[in-house]
Amino acid sequence: MANIDADAAFVEFDRVQKSYDGEVLVVKDLNLKISKGEFVTMLGPSGSGKTTCLMMLAGFETATHGDILLNGVSINNIPPHKRGIGMVFQSYALFPHMTVGENLSFPLEVRGMVKSEREEKVKRALDMVQMGDFLSRRPAQLSGGQQQRIALARSLVFEPQLVLMDEPLGALDKQLREQMQFEIKRISDDLGITVVYVTHDQTEALTMSDRVAVFEDGRIQQLAPPNDLYERPDNSFVAQFIGENNKLSGTIKSMDGDIVAVELANGKTMQALAVNVGAVGAKTLVSIRPERITVGSNDGPNATEAQVLELIYLGDHIRCRLNVHGDEEFVVKVPNSAGHQHLVVGETTNVSWDPRDARALDPL
Amino acid sequence: MADLTTNVAIDNHLTTADGKPLKAALAAAQARNKRRAFFLVLPLLAFILITFIVPIGQMLMRSIDSPGFILQTDVITKEETPLMVNLGLWFKDNPQGTEPDEAAYTALVSDLIALKKTRAQGQAGTRINYELAGSRSLFTSGARKAAKLKPPYKEAMIKLNKKWENPKLWQVMRSASSRYTGSFYLAAVDRTRDANGDIVRVEENRRVYVNLFVRTLRLSLLITFLTFILAYPVAHLLATLPMRKSNMLMILVLLPFWTSLLVRTTSWMILLQSQGVLNDAMVGLGLLDDANRIQLMYNEFGTVIAMTHILLPFMILPLYSVMRPINPSYVRAARSLGATSWTAFRRIYFPQTVPGIGAGALLVFILSVGYYITPALVGGADGTLISNLIAFHMLSSLNWSLAAALASLLLGGILILYWLYDRLVGIDNLKLG
Ligand SMILES: Nc1ncnc2c1ncn2[C@@H]1O[C@H](COP(=O)(O)OP(=O)(O)OP(=O)(O)O)[C@@H](O)[C@H]1O
Numbered sequence: 001m002a003n004i005d006a007d008a009a010f011v012e013f014d015r016v017q018k019s020y021d022g023e024v025l026v027v028k029d030l031n032l033k034i035s036k037g038e039f040v041t042m043l044g045p046s047g048s049g050k051t052t053c054l055m056m057l058a059g060f061e062t063a064t065h066g067d068i069l070l071n072g073v074s075i076n077n078i079p080p081h082k083r084g085i086g087m088v089f090q091s092y093a094l095f096p097h098m099t100v101g102e103n104l105s106f107p108l109e110v111r112g113m114v115k116s117e118r119e120e121k122v123k124r125a126l127d128m129v130q131m132g133d134f135l136s137r138r139p140a141q142l143s144g145g146q147q148q149r150i151a152l153a154r155s156l157v158f159e160p161q162l163v164l165m166d167e168p169l170g171a172l173d174k175q176l177r178e179q180m181q182f183e184i185k186r187i188s189d190d191l192g193i194t195v196v197y198v199t200h201d202q203t204e205a206l207t208m209s210d211r212v213a214v215f216e217d218g219r220i221q222q223l224a225p226p227n228d229l230y231e232r233p234d235n236s237f238v239a240q241f242i243g244e245n246n247k248l249s250g251t252i253k254s255m256d257g258d259i260v261a262v263e264l265a266n267g268k269t270m271q272a273l274a275v276n277v278g279a280v281g282a283k284t285l286v287s288i289r290p291e292r293i294t295v296g297s298n299d300g301p302n303a304t305e306a307q308v309l310e311l312i313y314l315g316d317h318i319r320c321r322l323n324v325h326g327d328e329e330f331v332v333k334v335p336n337s338a339g340h341q342h343l344v345v346g347e348t349t350n351v352s353w354d355p356r357d358a359r360a361l362d363p364l
Numbered sequence: 365m366a367d368l369t370t371n372v373a374i375d376n377h378l379t380t381a382d383g384k385p386l387k388a389a390l391a392a393a394q395a396r397n398k399r400r401a402f403f404l405v406l407p408l409l410a411f412i413l414i415t416f417i418v419p420i421g422q423m424l425m426r427s428i429d430s431p432g433f434i435l436q437t438d439v440i441t442k443e444e445t446p447l448m449v450n451l452g453l454w455f456k457d458n459p460q461g462t463e464p465d466e467a468a469y470t471a472l473v474s475d476l477i478a479l480k481k482t483r484a485q486g487q488a489g490t491r492i493n494y495e496l497a498g499s500r501s502l503f504t505s506g507a508r509k510a511a512k513l514k515p516p517y518k519e520a521m522i523k524l525n526k527k528w529e530n531p532k533l534w535q536v537m538r539s540a541s542s543r544y545t546g547s548f549y550l551a552a553v554d555r556t557r558d559a560n561g562d563i564v565r566v567e568e569n570r571r572v573y574v575n576l577f578v579r580t581l582r583l584s585l586l587i588t589f590l591t592f593i594l595a596y597p598v599a600h601l602l603a604t605l606p607m608r609k610s611n612m613l614m615i616l617v618l619l620p621f622w623t624s625l626l627v628r629t630t631s632w633m634i635l636l637q638s639q640g641v642l643n644d645a646m647v648g649l650g651l652l653d654d655a656n657r658i659q660l661m662y663n664e665f666g667t668v669i670a671m672t673h674i675l676l677p678f679m680i681l682p683l684y685s686v687m688r689p690i691n692p693s694y695v696r697a698a699r700s701l702g703a704t705s706w707t708a709f710r711r712i713y714f715p716q717t718v719p720g721i722g723a724g725a726l727l728v729f730i731l732s733v734g735y736y737i738t739p740a741l742v743g744g745a746d747g748t749l750i751s752n753l754i755a756f757h758m759l760s761s762l763n764w765s766l767a768a769a770l771a772s773l774l775l776g777g778i779l780i781l782y783w784l785y786d787r788l789v790g791i792d793n794l795k796l797g
């Protein structure tokens with residue numbers, strides 16, 4: 001997998017800034033290193049600058065400041081067609097006046113490849129996405145999922161080292177999307193290509209990527225493998241952007257190694273892991289994942305009373321909304337396993353969690 | 365057997381809840397809608413019929429039907445009196461090429477006397493005059509003097525005026541004696557019948573129309589090409605600029621469109637005339653000697669310049685309408701796949717604009733083929749088009765049949781081009797907006 005070595009970086013953003021209008025920085029000080037063969041996803045809310053980064057890498061926008069390096073060489077002055085970067089667009093951008101076969105052989109033609117070789121490669125690329133029978137169709141005669149496959153095949157047919165994908169699955173339904181996620185991942189692993197993938201679907205980011213870069217407001221908030229991102233968010237934005245998350249805000253009362261005591265709004269104290277906090281007396285936001293909370297347990301330093309406000313039956317688990325420490329949006333997931341505790345709305349029970357599962361982060 | 369089939373038919377057909385056959389019920393339901401739709405379009409239909417179809421039909425008729433020599437229609441009573449009856453009979457009895465004999469001249473004289481009585485000599489003379497210049501006065505003076513002539517009429521007539529002997533005159537009278545004639549179409553392509561009735565070209569100095577058709581075609585193609593060259597980048601700009609700027613530019617494009625055609629043409633006259641802005645500026649800048657001002661107007665150049673400008677919006681708008689929805693990601697995709705910007709334009713962008721080019725070219729071409737005002741004002745002698753000559757025959761020479769024949773040829777030519785276009789490009793590929 002990814003070895004994050006400065007010298008081995010295949011793609012590198014070095015203090016890149018971008019402004020469209022000279023007034024607002026859309027990308028602020030972006031530093032990112034991607035190794036060869038890595039699958040990196042840019043994840044973030046709408047307008048956070050993901051597409052802009054991709055466009056700068058592909059050469060359709062120029063960086064206002066900073067360097068973008070490919071294989072150690074600055075590509076700021078290389079025109080898009082010489083960068084050799086494959087790209088899949090959100091709208092697929094299949095040429096409507098050409099057949100599937102012509103679409104695929106276009107990049108080979110402009111590279112001056114002979115006909116027999118072109119046909120061979122087109123066929124191989126189509127077989128790779130299981131679309132071998134569609135050679136002579138027009139894009140308009142294909143379904144959304146089929147067009148997506150063709151767009152993928154076209155971005156790969158000229159064997160680029162790096163492929164960029166800007167929300168390629170955004171227009172597909174859930175089931176097809178999951179199938180395509182799997183397929184894109186399989187193909188990129190098989191070919192050993194480097195992929196920079198943009199999405200605002202966190203599940204997609206978590207299931208496909210080697211590493212995920214969480215974008216917000218033109219900055220990378222955290223760059224980490226999916227499990228780290230979920231289990232060990234660096235800051236409040238990442239914690240609440242990725243997965244579900246209970247937030248308790250308070251003030252730091254004391255510190256003991258990496259464990260802090262946090263005084264909450266209702267005067268009670270709890271213990272949490274210091275991740276991203278100031279000195280004693282500073283405000284903090286404690287984040288706890290719903291599935292890390294034990295219901296009906298009275299053990300540990302963080303055990304407290306909870307009033308059941310709402311129960312939602314979701315098949316494999318039951319989602320309980322509780323009032324904990326005065327927070328009425330406190331959510332707990334109770335697995336629907338044999339002999340689990342049956343809660344009743346209005347009853348009072350106990351909840352508890354490990355101090356290491358409560359992460360004290362920067363206040364929002 | 366018959367019973368059997370009807371039974372089977374009924375069994376096979378679906379029926380509505382109350383037992384009516386479904387097809388009949390559907391037809392009845394749709395008939396109501398169709399009737400309503402028909403009444404809605406009826407006013408337009410009547411309007412088009414009266415103002416468009418009927419006049420075109422009349423024009424087509426008039427180009428082959430010119431009965432001035434054989435029929436007099438009373439202006440008020442619409443009563444029709446036959447003319448030149450005896451001569452008509454003689455032509456019927458004697459085939460083409462027969463030397464006119466004493467009987468022919470006798471018939472002619474009696475018909476001329478009859479013409480004088482109905483005061484139709486001018487009308488008949490005019491009809492002959494269309495095809496043989498100078499014949500009108502021949503007929504008016506002939507009709508005046510015919511009553512005093514004594515036999516043998518052949519000698520008497522020729523003594524009266526040598527022109528009565530002209531075999532060409534007899535040929536024209538023969539053709540004018542039949543109600544329907546193709547001679548206006550012949551005239552419209554610079555052809556005529558000689559004394560033997562064979563189709564020949566008219567004399568060198570009277571060959572006008574073919575040249576004019578060719579010039580019209582040539583200038584129209586040139587204007588279409590020029591508007592295309594000028595409009596393509598503008599339309600591209602319009603389609604790709606940010607909304608606010610493109611709206612501004614759009615207004616600049618449409619502004620001339622909203623100004624009166626006459627105003628635009630006359631402003632071109634102000635610019636182009638030899639004492640005009642352009643010449644003055646060049647003289648002022650010392651580029652030009654005051655004595656050799658350039659003739660920019662009253663020639664082909666003036667027509668082409670002014671018409672290109674005036675027809676430009678008809679090219680820009682269809683182009684814009686196909687360029688606007690073209691997603692910029694197509695060109696980006698092509699670039700990322702390794703195409704230079706020129707290749708991306710040529711292979712990806714341009715083919716997607718072809719329907720707009722087709723529509724714009726067809727519009728501009730058809731408009732310029734029939735254009736009248738601008739060439740009339742700035743065209744001079746070299747820059748007039750066929751429509752100016754049609755107007756001339758309508759308004760000045762009053763040879764409506766020839767005007768109709770010219771117009772019909774023009775219409776036919778355009779229909780042929782349209783058909784060709786459909787075969788080559790496909791009309792369903794056309795995109796006007
Ligand atoms: N061509 C442009 N001109 C001016 N501003 C732009 C342009 N393209 C994007 N922006 C602005 O830059 C910011 C970032 O846009 P970008 O397209 O990179 O967002 P994104 O992260 O891809 O969002 P989304 O998830 O909605 O696609 C936005 O505020 C957007 O308005």
Ligand SMILES: [Mg+2]
Nearest residue numbers: 050051052166
């Ligand atoms: Mg985007």
